Amino acid sequence: MERILEIEDLKKYYGRQPNQTKALDGITFQVIKGEFLGIMGSSGSGKSTLLNCIATVTRPTGGKMLLKGQEIQKLKGTNLARYRGRKIGYLFQNFELLDNLTGRENILLPLAIQRVPGGEGEKRLNQLAEYLEITDVMDKFPAQMSGGQKQRTAAARALILNPELILCDEPTGALDSRNARGLMEKLKGLNEEEAATILMVTHDSGAASYCSRILFIRDGRIFHELRRNMPEESRREFYERILKVMAQLGGGSEYVF
Amino acid sequence: MFFKLALRNSRRSRKENGLFFSSLLITIIAFYIILSLPNQDVMLFLKQMESDAVDRLMSMIPLFFGAALVILFFLIYYAGKYQMQRRRHEFGLYLMMGMRRGKLFSLLLAEDLYGSILSLVIGLPAALLLAELISLVTARVAGMGVIGHRFSFSPEAALLTAAGFLLIKLTAFLILSGRVARQEIGSLLVEMPEGMKKQFSGPVYGAAAAAGLVCLGTAWRMAAKGLSWYSTGRMGLTLLLGVCGTWLLFFGLRSVMNFFAGRGDRKGRLRVFHFRQLEETVIRCHGALAVSSLLILASLCCFGAGAAIMRFYGDSEPHVLDYTFDGDMQSISEVEKKLSAQGLDGQFSSLFEMKVGYIRTTEDYDNAFRMDPVLEAISGMEDSEEKQQLENILMYAEYPYIISLSGYNRLLEAAGLPQISLERGEAGIYMDGMFAGEGERKIMDEVLAAGPEADLDGTTYRLTGNVQSVNLVTDDSITLSFALILPDEDFAYYTQGEYTVYLDGVLKKGEEESLMAAIMDMNSDLDQNGIIYESYLQNMGRQMFYVAAAGYITIYLAVVFLIIANTVIGVQFLMGQRRTGRRYQTLSRLGASYRELCRAAGRQVNWYFGIPAAVAAVSSMFGVRALLMGLLTSRTRSDIGEVMWIAAIMILFLCVVECIYMAAVRRSCSRYLLTVMEPEREE
Numbered sequence: 015m016e017r018i019l020e021i022e023d024l025k026k027y028y029g030r031q032p033n034q035t036k037a038l039d040g041i042t043f044q045v046i047k048g049e050f051l052g053i054m055g056s057s058g059s060g061k062s063t064l065l066n067c068i069a070t071v072t073r074p075t076g077g078k079m080l081l082k083g084q085e086i087q088k089l090k091g092t093n094l095a096r097y098r099g100r101k102i103g104y105l106f107q108n109f110e111l112l113d114n115l116t117g118r119e120n121i122l123l124p125l126a127i128q129r130v131p132g133g134e135g136e137k138r139l140n141q142l143a144e145y146l147e148i149t150d151v152m153d154k155f156p157a158q159m160s161g162g163q164k165q166r167t168a169a170a171r172a173l174i175l176n177p178e179l180i181l182c183d184e185p186t187g188a189l190d191s192r193n194a195r196g197l198m199e200k201l202k203g204l205n206e207e208e209a210a211t212i213l214m215v216t217h218d219s220g221a222a223s224y225c226s227r228i229l230f231i232r233d234g235r236i237f238h239e240l241r242r243n244m245p246e247e248s249r250r251e252f253y254e255r256i257l258k259v260m261a262q263l264g265g266g267s268e269y270v271f
Numbered sequence: 272m273f274f275k276l277a278l279r280n281s282r283r284s285r286k287e288n289g290l291f292f293s294s295l296l297i298t299i300i301a302f303y304i305i306l307s308l309p310n311q312d313v314m315l316f317l318k319q320m321e322s323d324a325v326d327r328l329m330s331m332i333p334l335f336f337g338a339a340l341v342i343l344f345f346l347i348y349y350a351g352k353y354q355m356q357r358r359r360h361e362f363g364l365y366l367m368m369g370m371r372r373g374k375l376f377s378l379l380l381a382e383d384l385y386g387s388i389l390s391l392v393i394g395l396p397a398a399l400l401l402a403e404l405i406s407l408v409t410a411r412v413a414g415m416g417v418i419g420h421r422f423s424f425s426p427e428a429a430l431l432t433a434a435g436f437l438l439i440k441l442t443a444f445l446i447l448s449g450r451v452a453r454q455e456i457g458s459l460l461v462e463m464p465e466g467m468k469k470q471f472s473g474p475v476y477g478a479a480a481a482a483g484l485v486c487l488g489t490a491w492r493m494a495a496k497g498l499s500w501y502s503t504g505r506m507g508l509t510l511l512l513g514v515c516g517t518w519l520l521f522f523g524l525r526s527v528m529n530f531f532a533g534r535g536d537r538k539g540r541l542r543v544f545h546f547r548q549l550e551e552t553v554i555r556c557h558g559a560l561a562v563s564s565l566l567i568l569a570s571l572c573c574f575g576a577g578a579a580i581m582r583f584y585g586d587s588e589p590h591v592l593d594y595t596f597d598g599d600m601q602s603i604s605e606v607e608k609k610l611s612a613q614g615l616d617g618q619f620s621s622l623f624e625m626k627v628g629y630i631r632t633t634e635d636y637d638n639a640f641r642m643d644p645v646l647e648a649i650s651g652m653e654d655s656e657e658k659q660q661l662e663n664i665l666m667y668a669e670y671p672y673i674i675s676l677s678g679y680n681r682l683l684e685a686a687g688l689p690q691i692s693l694e695r696g697e698a699g700i701y702m703d704g705m706f707a708g709e710g711e712r713k714i715m716d717e718v719l720a721a722g723p724e725a726d727l728d729g730t731t732y733r734l735t736g737n738v739q740s741v742n743l744v745t746d747d748s749i750t751l752s753f754a755l756i757l758p759d760e761d762f763a764y765y766t767q768g769e770y771t772v773y774l775d776g777v778l779k780k781g782e783e784e785s786l787m788a789a790i791m792d793m794n795s796d797l798d799q800n801g802i803i804y805e806s807y808l809q810n811m812g813r814q815m816f817y818v819a820a821a822g823y824i825t826i827y828l829a830v831v832f833l834i835i836a837n838t839v840i841g842v843q844f845l846m847g848q849r850r851t852g853r854r855y856q857t858l859s860r861l862g863a864s865y866r867e868l869c870r871a872a873g874r875q876v877n878w879y880f881g882i883p884a885a886v887a888a889v890s891s892m893f894g895v896r897a898l899l900m901g902l903l904t905s906r907t908r909s910d911i912g913e914v915m916w917i918a919a920i921m922i923l924f925l926c927v928v929e930c931i932y933m934a935a936v937r938r939s940c941s942r943y944l945l946t947v948m949e950p951e952r953e954e
Contacts, residue, residue, distance in 0.1 A: 069860065071860065091864065092864065094864075095863065095867070096862065097862075098859075098860065099861060099863070100862065104860055104861070106857075106860075110853070112854045112858075113854075114547040114548060114550070114854075115543065115547050119543045119547065122543070123543075123861060124861050124862060126541050126543060126544070127858065127861055127862050128862060171861075
């Protein structure tokens with residue numbers, strides 16, 4: 015099993031003693047190729063900080079992050095930009111489509127940034143647009159799209175350069191349940207058909223049930239891990255197991271005074 | 272706490288919106304410069320020489336000040352509007368936290384007053400320095416550095432500047448804060464949508480751009496051919512076509528941007544993003560861009576025309592004489608006696624009589640002087656404008672003035688030029704530079720080199736030497752188009768003792784005293800003794816008045832227009848960038864490096880400033896030409912080519928200023944992008 019991402023003793027502290035906040039307090043885990051990993055936790059648990067550290071939006075206080083053996087924190091300048099643009103794809107909660115670009119232009123944006131000739135991307139664009147059912151909105155501006163179409167367009171943008179790892183930050187957070195389900199099915203499909211490696215932060219148990227493994231974070235530490243027993247365990251059964259852990263997370267006995 | 276907050280907010284505003292603060296300083300400087308005009312050395316000097324004309328100009332200053340108030344009010348209002356919009360969310364938060372609207376108003380007023388006072392504290396000394404600099408430069412350009420400079424501060428101008436500045440600042444503040452105060456908290460807290468502009472189909476924009484070009488082309492043609500000056504109606508039509516053409520061009524410009532964006536990112540470099548950003552701005556602010564372009568055009572026209580006029584009127588001939596006393600023989604000898612009695616003659620390094628008269632030996636005025644060999648030699652030469660001009664002058668030379676050789680030689684001696692010697696039967700030619708330019712004199716010199724013969728009242732004379740052109744008296748406006756220089760005996764014979772004598776004087780130059788001070792001292796001595804005179808300063812005053820009145824005002828307006836246009840474009844761009852800051856953040860997350868983002872923003876700045884400036888620069892080439900055709904006299908119109916070159920150089924210089932402005936905005940952009948790229952805690 016090829017390890018794509020290795021996180022070792024990752025720490026992120028804000029402030030100084032005695033008022034220090036430990037957003038991440040020594041997290042260690044690995045992501046293997048083709049895995050669909052979910053990160054769950056309540057608000058302030060550190061799940062977004064973890065994603066931001068991997069996406070190089072936030073600099074960790076300590077620990078190591080390795081993408082295919084390459085240490086992420088040490089990347090600088092062109093290498094850092096290349097990592098952000100080519101190695102990872104980022105799917106934002108509120109889409110972050112550039113509202114003055116059409117759907118097509120938004121999707122092709124990473125190619126422009128990475129200076130990839132347009133011709134190479136066109137084929138991939140058509141393939142993704144068809145799969146994600148957004149061919150009709152290719153020449154529309156975001157203001158003319160529905161929420162689901164926007165997020166699927168954003169997904170196509172995240173996937174256009176075939177990144178090693180796709181980071182999803184609450185991708186269903188701004189969608190209604192129908193659109194959320196549609197998006198998750200597409201992501202799952204990409205994971206299964208193209209062996210895309212996905213790391214998704216969510217607090218939506220429904221969305222998390224599409225994952226093959228889930229890490230639960232509390233107070234900056236990994237609190238629990240769930241693996242879906244494939245193929246015998248159905249998504250519904252996995253969903254119920256997630257709910258149980260979530261109930262524990264939100265109301266563990268140690269919080270009862 | 273309240274004042275601390277006001278102080279802190281004011282400081283932050285200055286830091287975050289330096290362009291707004293600079294526009295405040297510029298406003299103060301602009302006000303002070305126009306108001307301190309009467310106190311500047313150059314004007315004080317002019318007032319002594321040309322008091323009526325200067326008084327007329329000074330009476331127009333309140334008018335200019337009023338116009339500047341109105342124009343600069345828009346600058347303050349526009350810059351302030353963006354400032355307010357940027358802080359809407361913050362105002363909403365204050366109100367949410369229970370701040371009463373009255374208190375918020377007071378807070379904003381305190382901030383505004385603090386900023387205004389600080390601007391005055393910094394702006395007034397800067398204005399004073401700049402006014403002094405302008406005074407010095409104007410004096411140098413017009414007076415060739417003869418004016419003794421004195422530092423002058425005008426408290427009245429400073430007070431009026433402060434009052435005018437506070438007035439427009441407060442008016443703009445009341446209007447803007449009134450708008451904010453009327454809004455609901457909710458709408459303040461939420462990012463205000465700009466409001467979708469009504470969209471037309473693509474061909475409409477294409478047609479608008481084409482129609483704009485046609486209108487502009489027609490206006491350019493009318494201006495270049497000078498048709499605009501035929502009547503008020505035509506002038507109005509030219510201006511209307513120009514304004515409408517510019518507006519239509521900017522309205523239709525989005526089709527061009529759309530075309531470029533539609534071509535895709537073939538070579539990467541965020542081309543599509545860059546053109547879409549521009550397209551968005553063009554859609555949102557095509558009116559403001561058109562107005563900015565017209566302001567730059569007005570500025571370029573004023574600058575070009577002003578510089579050309581200054582060059583023309585400021586281009587005086589080298590000055591030799593400081594004084595001329597005129598009259599007949601008797602009064603001149605009285606003047607000489609008086610000067611000698613008062614010991615004033617000792618202050619002149621040279622004091623001599625210049626005798627000029629008519630031919631009194633004949634009454635046949637049409638044939639008193641004939642120089643057929645000269646005219647034949649000239650007509651045989653190759654055709655040129657100079658040749659034609661020379662023939663025109665010589666056509667009326669049949670009854671010329673005559674000048675005595677001894678006086679003229681003293682003049683040449685004073686000018687540091689070699690004297691001329693004439694034998695009996697020889698004559699020299701005098702032609703003033705006002706009529707015969709270098710080209711004409713060169714042709715004449717060629718002819719004179721052969722020593723042609725001429726007939727003066729039946730006697731044959733050989734014309735010799737080069738054409739002479741040193742001014743005979745201090746007054747530049749007394750000129751002779753053609754005269755003969757004759758040996759003194761011949762002069763006495765032909766004038767029959769009836770001639771005019773000018774007593775010319777050149778002052779001794781003191782080591783420390785400037786020429787201006789020396790002449791002024793001498794003037795007061797002469798006035799006390801009742802001696803009538805014409806001094807070099809009066810002559811220079813006339814010239815300087817043209818330079819100051821035309822050049823000063825036009826260049827002042829040019830600078831004001833240019834600053835307003837650039838500030839509007841700059842503020843608009845930077846605020847637009849802030850509004851779309853999130854997009855840059857997304858691009859950064861998608862892997863765009865800081866350098867790449869800066870480059871993309873820089874390209875946008877280039878286009879954003881470049882388009883209005885380029886349209887204005889093209890229009891100005893026609894506009895300046897039209898202005899010069901209307902303003903310059905018919906004699907100088909032949910020099911329009913040369914003047915156009917000067918205007919073109921000025922336009923080029925202003926393009927450099929534009930580039931400096933662009934560089935400043937680019938730097939500001941880059942600083943902002945750095946803050947956008949800073950990682951932030953988002954949970």
